Amino acid sequence: MRRRAAEYRRPVRRRFSYWIWALLGLFSVAGLVLFVVQHNHHEDRVEQPILEKNERVEQVAHVGLNFTEEILSATAFARQLGEQMTLAKAYVIIAKEHNNLHLAWELSSKIRSCQLLLSKAAMRENPITLDEAEPIIKSLSSLIFKAQDVHYDIATTIMTMKSHIQALEERANAATVQSTVFGQMAAEALPKSLHCLNIKLIADWFKKVSLQELANERRNSPRLVDNNLYHFCIFSDNLLAVSVVVNSTVSNADHPKQLVFHIVTNGVNYGPMQAWFLSNDFKGSTIEVQNIEDFSWLNASYAPVVKQLLKADSQAYYLMGLKI
Known part of the structure; x- marks a missing residue:
């Protein structure tokens, strides 16, 4: 009878120890879950001001972009496009004078593309990227080299530009005289x-x-x-x-x-x-x-x-x- 009583008490102790281990495991899992939730919440609070700060910096940089300063910058693509476009316009005039209409048409087409790109960059207030500027710069460079290969050298360009400057000065003087005459007529005339x-x-x-x-x-x-x-x-x-x-x-x-x-x-x-x-x-x-x-x-x-x-x-x- 004593042995049976002893055998009856041992399972009770074992069941009690099982409950203790189960409660400890449950508390451990709950603590781990709370720690993970609190850590994620802290990361969200830290990342949100950083994102807001980055957005503000990007917005300030976007508003503060000055396209005029970019054109004057020596390393900007806008300045390179502007300089090539000015040289291409001179070669257009020279090509027309030598009846090379095909070259003049090609140069005019690339000049329009360059002007369109510059106007888009000015409207969106963002600098011109390499992917946008590279095709136009390469095509303009090849056409300018082609114009130079046709013996449109610097001396010819200078002489042509001088003649055009003189013609423009004569037109400006004629326009000044004409505006004076029209102003006098407007001052002396009466409405109908x-x-x-x-x-x-x-x-x-x-x-x-x-x-x-x-x-x-x-x-x-x-x-x-x-x-x-x-x-x-x-x-x-x-x-x-x-x-x-x-x-x-x-x-x-x-x-x-x-x-x-x-x-x-x-x-x-x-x-x-x-x-x-x-x-x-x-x-x-x-x-x-x-x-x-x-x-x-x-x-x-x-x-x-x-x-x-x-x-x-x-x-x-x-x-x-x-x-x-």
Whole structure:
């Protein structure tokens, strides 16, 4: 009986030890899982600021890219393309002069490709890569070598460029003279809708006696010789221009009644200007219109400007726009 009791107690101890080992293994697995989860969470927190920092650096570098500085850089592909394109343009002109139209067409085609690549790089604000620049640089280099092989040497290029520079200077001078003539015509001309304005005003000047009487009254106004007022003298034969100047000055003045305008014009525009300024009120300002032909003292010996205008060259210059 004692042996059986002993055999009955031993399995109980063994079952108790099994439970202890099972609990220890369970705690170990749980601790390992917690350690792995915490380690992964810490890595995510560390990597996220690094990624954000790298994105900010890339964004700053993308915004700070200056394409002009890249073109001026000696190691940039953009500068190499620009220099080759300038040389290729010179060879295009020379090839056309020697009737080598096929070479000129090939060079023009590569120049357009180069310009397209430069414009794309400027729009995207990224530097040109080697893969993009290498095909165009190689093709342009081969075409330039081909042009040099056809005896388009440096001396020929210099002489050709000099002749083209002279031609461009002549065209620039002609354009300057033309712009001066057109500017004079624009200043002296009237819009089509106002072509009959001077005719209507001069008709009113001769028909309406009240305008002439009002002009005689204002001619004797003491305000015309009052030194306490602000006097402005305008020499012009353009009715609209004078009206714009007077209206702008009066509109921007704090006290327009203290302004006095002395307008001097020629005999043709004297009547229309009188009718215009007598028929309109410019906020109480005083306006006097005078005929330059009434100034007997204003001659060539007194005024250098009049002497200059009486010369044949000056008359041809100022009247050239009317003869065109």
